[in-house]
Amino acid sequence: MRILIRFITKNAAGGVEYSDKIIEAPAITIGRATDQILQIRDRRVHLQHARIEPENGDVRIASTTLAGVSVNGRSQRETELKPGDVIEVGSNVLRVIQAPEGADFAISFELRDDATSEHVEQSWTTPTSGISGWSKRRISWVLLVAVLVLAFALPATTLLHPSLAKLVRGSSLLPDDGLWLAGPLHNAHSSTAAECETCHVNAFQRVPDVACMECHDASRHVAAETSPVLGEIRCATCHREHNEPAELVNRHQDLCADCHTALPDDIDLQPAGDFLDAHPDFRVSLNLPGPGETEWNIEHIRLADALTANRSNLKFDHKVHVAAEGILTPDGKRVIECAECHVPETGGARMLPVTMDDHCSGCHTLSFDPDDPARVVPHGDPAGVVQALVEYYSARLLGEGPDVVEQRVRRPGRALTREDRDRAAAEARQQALAVATDLFERQACSNCHEVSRRDDGELPWHVEPVKLSNDFFPHSDFSHAAHDTEVTGCDSCHDAQNSEAAEDLLIPDIDGCRECHGSGFANRNNAQQMPSTCVMCHSFHYDRKGVYGGSTP
Amino acid sequence: MHESLLVFRKRFYLWVALLLVAVSVAAYWYHDPQEPPNGGTLLGYTLGTVGALLIVWLAWFGVRKRSYASTLGTVQGWLSAHIYLGLALIVVVLLHAGFQFGWNVHTLAFVIMTLVIISGVFGVIVYLRYPERMSRNRGGAPRSELIDELEDIDRRSLRVAESLGADFHEFVASGVQRTQLGPTLWKRFRGRDSSQILLRQGGETVITANAGQEAALDWLAEQQSMSGDAETVSAISELSALIGNKRKLLRQLGADLKLQATLEIWLYVHVPLTVALLGALLVHIVTVFLYW
Numbered sequence: 001m002r003i004l005i006r007f008i009t010k011n012a013a014g015g016v017e018y019s020d021k022i023i024e025a026p027a028i029t030i031g032r033a034t035d036q037i038l039q040i041r042d043r044r045v046h047l048q049h050a051r052i053e054p055e056n057g058d059v060r061i062a063s064t065t066l067a068g069v070s071v072n073g074r075s076q077r078e079t080e081l082k083p084g085d086v087i088e089v090g091s092n093v094l095r096v097i098q099a100p101e102g103a104d105f106a107i108s109f110e111l112r113d114d115a116t117s118e119h120v121e122q123s124w125t126t127p128t129s130g131i132s133g134w135s136k137r138r139i140s141w142v143l144l145v146a147v148l149v150l151a152f153a154l155p156a157t158t159l160l161h162p163s164l165a166k167l168v169r170g171s172s173l174l175p176d177d178g179l180w181l182a183g184p185l186h187n188a189h190s191s192t193a194a195e196c197e198t199c200h201v202n203a204f205q206r207v208p209d210v211a212c213m214e215c216h217d218a219s220r221h222v223a224a225e226t227s228p229v230l231g232e233i234r235c236a237t238c239h240r241e242h243n244e245p246a247e248l249v250n251r252h253q254d255l256c257a258d259c260h261t262a263l264p265d266d267i268d269l270q271p272a273g274d275f276l277d278a279h280p281d282f283r284v285s286l287n288l289p290g291p292g293e294t295e296w297n298i299e300h301i302r303l304a305d306a307l308t309a310n311r312s313n314l315k316f317d318h319k320v321h322v323a324a325e326g327i328l329t330p331d332g333k334r335v336i337e338c339a340e341c342h343v344p345e346t347g348g349a350r351m352l353p354v355t356m357d358d359h360c361s362g363c364h365t366l367s368f369d370p371d372d373p374a375r376v377v378p379h380g381d382p383a384g385v386v387q388a389l390v391e392y393y394s395a396r397l398l399g400e401g402p403d404v405v406e407q408r409v410r411r412p413g414r415a416l417t418r419e420d421r422d423r424a425a426a427e428a429r430q431q432a433l434a435v436a437t438d439l440f441e442r443q444a445c446s447n448c449h450e451v452s453r454r455d456d457g458e459l460p461w462h463v464e465p466v467k468l469s470n471d472f473f474p475h476s477d478f479s480h481a482a483h484d485t486e487v488t489g490c491d492s493c494h495d496a497q498n499s500e501a502a503e504d505l506l507i508p509d510i511d512g513c514r515e516c517h518g519s520g521f522a523n524r525n526n527a528q529q530m531p532s533t534c535v536m537c538h539s540f541h542y543d544r545k546g547v548y549g550g551s552t553p
Numbered sequence: 554m555h556e557s558l559l560v561f562r563k564r565f566y567l568w569v570a571l572l573l574v575a576v577s578v579a580a581y582w583y584h585d586p587q588e589p590p591n592g593g594t595l596l597g598y599t600l601g602t603v604g605a606l607l608i609v610w611l612a613w614f615g616v617r618k619r620s621y622a623s624t625l626g627t628v629q630g631w632l633s634a635h636i637y638l639g640l641a642l643i644v645v646v647l648l649h650a651g652f653q654f655g656w657n658v659h660t661l662a663f664v665i666m667t668l669v670i671i672s673g674v675f676g677v678i679v680y681l682r683y684p685e686r687m688s689r690n691r692g693g694a695p696r697s698e699l700i701d702e703l704e705d706i707d708r709r710s711l712r713v714a715e716s717l718g719a720d721f722h723e724f725v726a727s728g729v730q731r732t733q734l735g736p737t738l739w740k741r742f743r744g745r746d747s748s749q750i751l752l753r754q755g756g757e758t759v760i761t762a763n764a765g766q767e768a769a770l771d772w773l774a775e776q777q778s779m780s781g782d783a784e785t786v787s788a789i790s791e792l793s794a795l796i797g798n799k800r801k802l803l804r805q806l807g808a809d810l811k812l813q814a815t816l817e818i819w820l821y822v823h824v825p826l827t828v829a830l831l832g833a834l835l836v837h838i839v840t841v842f843l844y845w
Contacts, residue, residue, distance in 0.1 A: 005758075007723055009719065009722060009723070009726075017719045017722075018719070019719040019720065019722075019723050021723075021751070021753075021757075021758040022756060022757050022758070023757065023758055024757060034731055034733055034736075034747060034748075034749050035760075037760070039730060039731060041730055133737075134821075136820060136821055136824045136825055139821065139825035140824060140825040140827075140828035140829070141828075142825075143825050143826065143828060143829035143832075144828050144829055144831070144832045146829075147661075147665075147829050147832040147833050147836065148832050148835075148836065151658045151661060151832075151833065151836045152658075152836045152839070152840070155840075159843075177844070178657075179656075179657050179658050180657060180658055180840040180841075180843070180844055181655065181657050182591070182592070182593070182653075182655075182657065182659060182841065183591070183653060183655060184655070196844050200843075200844040200845070203843050203844075204842050204843060204845060205845060206845045207845070240588055240593075243588055243589055243591050243593070243653075244589065244653060246588050246589045250587060250588050252585075252587035252588065254585070254587055255587060521585075
């Protein structure tokens with residue numbers, strides 16, 4: 001639309017001057033804003049006050065303001081304009097005039113001189129509204145609602161229904177309750193697949209133990225119901241999730257020591273606190289022979305009282321065996337290493353039991369006939385020894401065995417008579433007993449075993465049964481593998497070089513441990529000591545062993 | 554005697570804030586929570602409670618400063634405490650969290666809080682520096698003096714333009730009417746001169762940008778070169794000189810408005826983010842106990 005605007009100016013002399021302007025625009029915009037075609041500097045005029053535009057051949061004026069625009073003295077929201085109409089915008093007057101040749105629409109506008117200065121002051125001083133029309137209040141509302149919706153309302157839909165939870169968590173766009181994580185889950189719990197309710201069973205309640213026991217075997221645990229003294233301790237008291245960089249097991253000393261330094265009277269445990277100075281002396285569990293012949297008792301003895309009490313009915317001299325100058329073996333004289341007998345179990349924690357077959361018989365052969373050194377008596381069966389000897393010598397005299405060495409009673413070409421046989425048998429038995437006496441009382445057996453002579457039994461000898469203590473500390477998780485024994489050497493803890501008796505207990509005392517293991521609090525330790533809390537050696541959850549390593553009483 | 558808000562009452566609230574920080578740090582140092590420090594320990598809950606109460610109290614400043622009838626301390630005292638305790642808040646909250654961060658609503662609250670505090674520090678700096686810079690920019694005169702001067706130039710320009718005929722008068726009048734710095738806060742902060750002018754280009758009138766009165770001066774130079782009449786030329790050059798002065802004045806005013814806008818605009822970050830922080834704080838507290 002080609003629009004002619006006639007500006008009417010009153011000059012100083014009172015005369016009137018016209019100036020016409022042709023504007024090519026789809027509409028005439030009228031208002032206070034600078035982007036309006038007809039800008040009117042008047043406080044009463046809105047930024048975008050009115051709009052004149054052609055419509056179906058007519059020209060109409062429409063006002064976006066509440067009051068509308070006054071046309072011919074009447075307020076109108078929208079109306080058609082004809083030449084001669086008078087439009088009032090604030091105190092300004094616009095007149096619709098007959099459009100001249102070349103223009104589609106014409107309007108006259110009187111410029112008011114006083115309008116010029118008024119606006120300037122206005123625009124300089126009045127605080128302008130917000131940033132691009134955004135007031136502080138509006139920005140605040142938008143941010144507040146955004147935070148509440150994105151950080152709470154949307155994630156909270158996961159609480160409403162499992163299917164909603166699945167939808168929200170499955171979507172990569174929607175924020176889910178993963179946003180509420182106070183810290184990452186441990187890998188061990190990744191199988192929960194970010195379903196918070198797996199553990200957080202009830203809203204606004206701490207994770208209950210039953211949630212843990214859904215997956216974890218409760219039978220191996222000291223649960224509150226089996227140990228009432230533990231009171232309100234929950235699984236999560238020691239096993240904290242979402243708390244980097246913690247391990248899933250809280251190893252802090254006070255978790256144990258808070259109670260164990262002062263246990264109730266009815267609990268038969270010594271008070272225990274910081275390993276550095278508040279740990280009781282070690283007690284060892286020893287397998288000791290009881291009053292009866294086959295009776296063995298596990299006894300729990302202060303280590304200081306047990307230094308020579310490790311009775312197993314075995315005779316053994318470590319000093320001779322590990323002597324630096326070596327010991328005579330079938331391979332000649334050589335030094336025996338500890339590891340030849342003391343073999344760690346799989347995983348390296350403890351040592352496998354030492355056995356005759358695996359560790360002793362290499363040197364301590366049970367041979368009895370120098371002419372036949374490969375022939376040995378069985379180990380661990382005294383009656384079998386005599387039996388084997390009788391059989392051996394009978395065969396030798398009677399020549400009926402598969403490996404006859406000697407046939408002293410047989411004459412060539414003649415069968416044995418009954419007398420021959422009886423004589424031979426008696427001779428064989430006599431010889432066997434002589435060799436057995438030698439074995440039991442002087443050579444092989446008595447080297448290592450307590451052998452006594454007795455006349456009442458079937459056999460003239462009694463060998464005391466042997467039982468080695470193998471687990472001196474059933475309630476501590478000592479591991480040889482963790483102690484780098486190849487570097488430190490066995491003798492740094494076990495004084496085998498100076499032990500001449502099997503009863504010697506070669507277990508180091510607590511001071512030996514304290515050379516390297518100190519307080520649970522690093523600041524209490526010296527430079528050689530590492531922080532060592534209770535659970536470094538002791539398990540809270542143990543297989544339900546009795547106090548002394550036996551079964552639960 | 555004017556007393557800076559930082560040294561209010563011999564920096565009383567500075568010492569209060571330092572005491573709060575010292576106590577928090579000492580507690581953090583001595584407390585052994587039996588696990589990595591976090592918001593869920595005894596100290597964590599304590600510092601969290603202190604932090605949350607501080608946030609609510611700091612936000613309450615927005616209410617207190619509008620309560621003109623209130624006699625609960627002076628607003629200056631409140632502001633001084635607001636500044637120092639707001640800075641101490643960062644330490645309290647960091648210790649509360651045990652320096653643990655993540656992509657979660659808890660760190661969101663911390664980030665928003667940090668932004669609020671940073672914007673507040675900016676606010677303190679501009680409050681302390683800008684009033685003097687504004688005064689220096691205006692040469693000690695009040696702003697109304699610059700505006701009076703501007704109006705005087707406009708009036709004289711219109712009178713000269715009148716003598717040059719309707720075209721010139723209309724040109725100058727449109728330039729006067731459409732002179733504008735800003736007008737929004739953001740444009741003022743950016744130092745935007747959004748003045749316009751109506752220029753006649755080939756029989757048609759075009760609304761042209763007139764930042765720094767450039768378009769006006771260019772148009773006048775063009776008219777001057779096309780005019781042979783000595784009187785007209787001298788009138789146009791007088792007009793040019795006036796508008797040149799106006800340009801200088803507008804620059805000064807623009808700088809003044811920019812400084813003032815800076816004094817106001819940081820609140821557009823500080824206040825809405827504070828409201829967002831209150832929301833995030835609520836979400837933080839609720840969700841922590843929702844999945845306890």
